[in-house]
Amino acid sequence: VILVDAGPLIALLDRGQGALHRQCRSVPPTLSGALITTWPCLTKALYFLGDLRGWAAQKALWRLLECKAVFLHKPSPAESQRIAALLAHYHALQMDWPQASLVSLAEVRHLTTIWTLDTAFARFKIHDRHAFDIVSC
Amino acid sequence: MWYWEGLSANRICFEDVMSHQPSFTLPEPLYLALRQRARQQGMTMMQLLASLVAEAPEATEPTLAARLQGLIGVIDSRAEPQYPSAKRSPFGQIWAADLEQQGLRRP
Numbered sequence: 671v672i673l674v675d676a677g678p679l680i681a682l683l684d685r686g687q688g689a690l691h692r693q694c695r696s697v698p699p700t701l702s703g704a705l706i707t708t709w710p711c712l713t714k715a716l717y718f719l720g721d722l723r724g725w726a727a728q729k730a731l732w733r734l735l736e737c738k739a740v741f742l743h744k745p746s747p748a749e750s751q752r753i754a755a756l757l758a759h760y761h762a763l764q765m766d767w768p769q770a771s772l773v774s775l776a777e778v779r780h781l782t783t784i785w786t787l788d789t790a791f792a793r794f795k796i797h798d799r800h801a802f803d804i805v806s807c
Numbered sequence: 808m809w810y811w812e813g814l815s816a817n818r819i820c821f822e823d824v825m826s827h828q829p830s831f832t833l834p835e836p837l838y839l840a841l842r843q844r845a846r847q848q849g850m851t852m853m854q855l856l857a858s859l860v861a862e863a864p865e866a867t868e869p870t871l872a873a874r875l876q877g878l879i880g881v882i883d884s885r886a887e888p889q890y891p892s893a894k895r896s897p898f899g900q901i902w903a904a905d906l907e908q909q910g911l912r913r914p
Binding site: 676677680681682683684685686687688690691695698699701702703704705714717718719720721722723726727730733734737738739766787788789 | 868870871872874875878879880881882883884885886895896898899902903905906909910911912
């Protein structure tokens with residue numbers, strides 16, 4: 671299972687993103703596992719796509735979930751506490767809620783690979799120790 | 808096909824009677840959980856393992872690329888007119904600025 675951030679999801683759906691779209695669409699055939707994301711990342715992508723193309727674009731994102739191309743993680747109360755701790759720990763790097771949610775999910779599910787366009791993940795550590803294996807476009 | 812399940816301490820052996828396939832060892836908690844589940848379902852441990860493998864997503868479900876078929880590039884933010892959103896929230900603008908820094912073309 672591979673973590674996926676908002677950026678690649680948007681770039682996959684929107685061919686208007688040009689070179690970034692073409693680079694991202696070449697990634698899925700190289701991945702052997704399923705994709706999983708979090709509610710904060712989905713929210714971020716929904717806002718962006720909504721401004722881009724309204725409901726039609728948001729619906730395309732929902733289709734990724736309906737077709738089980740992307741799975742949505744439902745956090746436990748304990749994960750909320752971990753997200754708060756991560757935000758505190760990385761406040762100097764201005765970690766935001768979606769970023770923290772992905773780091774927390776990596777810890778809970780024992781995942782190490784993330785597909786993201788966000789270079790900040792090179793500085794975040796799983797359990798404060800292990801670096802992510804980053805798949806980028 | 809005939810199988811023999813040999814049990815000793817935390818060791819569980821699955822052996823094909825005819826071809827003498829190799830056995831393997833499970834940790835004690837996993838072994839006990841497997842045995843309990845098999846008894847509950849009226850199966851041998853081999854039958855339970857076989858059923859779990861048969862239900863494994865990797866064995867039956869399409870690949871990620873196959874699932875994405877027909878969904879990639881379904882919108883074109885360059886060719887089509889920008890969505891006439893009357894109000895754009897500050898929240899959405901913050902995310903858009905962040906994603907723009909990651910290389911995405913902003914709405």
